[in-house]
Amino acid sequence: MAGHAVGVALDPAQEKAYVVTDSGKLYSVSLTHHVKREFVTTESLGSPGGVALDGEGKAYVTDHSGNRLVRVDLSNGTTETVVTGVQAYAVKLDTEGKTAYVTGLDGKLFAVDLGKKDTKKLIVDGLGPSTSGATLDGNGKAYTGNWNHVGNLWEVDLLADRPTKRAVTALSRQSGDIALDGAGTAYISDHWGDVLYKVDLASGAQRVAVKATGSFSALGVALDLDNGVLYVSTWEGQLWRFALRVLQSPELIEITTGV
Structure with missing residues (x-):
């Protein structure tokens, strides 16, 4: 892929992954045939950091250089700016696909009404x-990290009258993207350390799950629980797939990339 593959979102029903690169490209990747297709959009996507799907033929892409969130019609490549004034990097949609939760590189979390x-x-x-x-647990909690900074894994209570944040744990690594397995474990990318690691949300314990000989600069992560697989997009423009049952084992996965 052209550029660094910074974000990934899944459409399991269509057996596709959607990947954005920091060069402003959006790709679809067949998860069965491993064929990628670049979308030709009606305007540049700027500097994406993340992508999310609404399940109704629309993709939402962040553009942190343009301080906006962009909607892309996957049927024809038409783009529309949804919101401005946000140094948007990561984006996740609620279960209804009506609200986007967007992180700003300046340390903020926004809720964006996609219908207005x-x-x-x-x-x-x-x-x-x-x-x-950023990721959502489906029960009113959001989790955020810091891709270029060693900080906390934050949990945000979205259902509180006045939403609050708490540090789940002080991370020992950068935290580019986050995926939850629904059983209390967060899978987190660290493109500086060339690893994928996991955090127990109850205890805060951290352990490297995947380590590379060569370059495996993990950026975007997306979990397909129904099929038991985790997808990771990388700085090198690659998309990797790992079986969740293997990641859940206590053994370290060591890979050789040849890069």
Whole structure:
């Protein structure tokens, strides 16, 4: 892929992954035939950091250089700016696909109403520099990390009258993107350390799950629980797939990339 593959989102029903690169490209990748296709969009996507799907033919892509969130119609490549004024890096949608939760590189988390033009609400700030990876647990909690900074794994209570944040644990590595397995474990990318590691949300314990000989600069992560696989996009423009049952074992996975 052209550029660094910074974010990935999955469409298991169509057996596709959607990957964005920091060069402003959006790709679809067949998960069965391993064929990639570049989308030709009606305008540049700027400097993406993340991508999310609404399940209705639309992709939402962050553009941190343009301080905006962009909607892409996957049927024809038409783009539309949804919200501005956000140093947008990561994006996740709620289960209804009506609200996007967007992290800003300035340490903020916003809720964006996708049904209205340029409507956002600040949820919390003070999440640290280079706030990046965000994920939702489906039960009113969001988790964020910092891709260029060793900081905390933050948990944000979205259901509180006044949403609050708490540090789950002080991370020993950078945290580019985050995926939850629904059983209390977070899988986190660290492109500086060339590893994928996991954190027990209850205890805060951390352990490297995947380590590379060569370059495996993990950036985007997306988990397909139904099929038991985790996808990782990398700085090298690659998309990797790992079986969740292997990642759940106590053994370290060591790979040789040849890069």
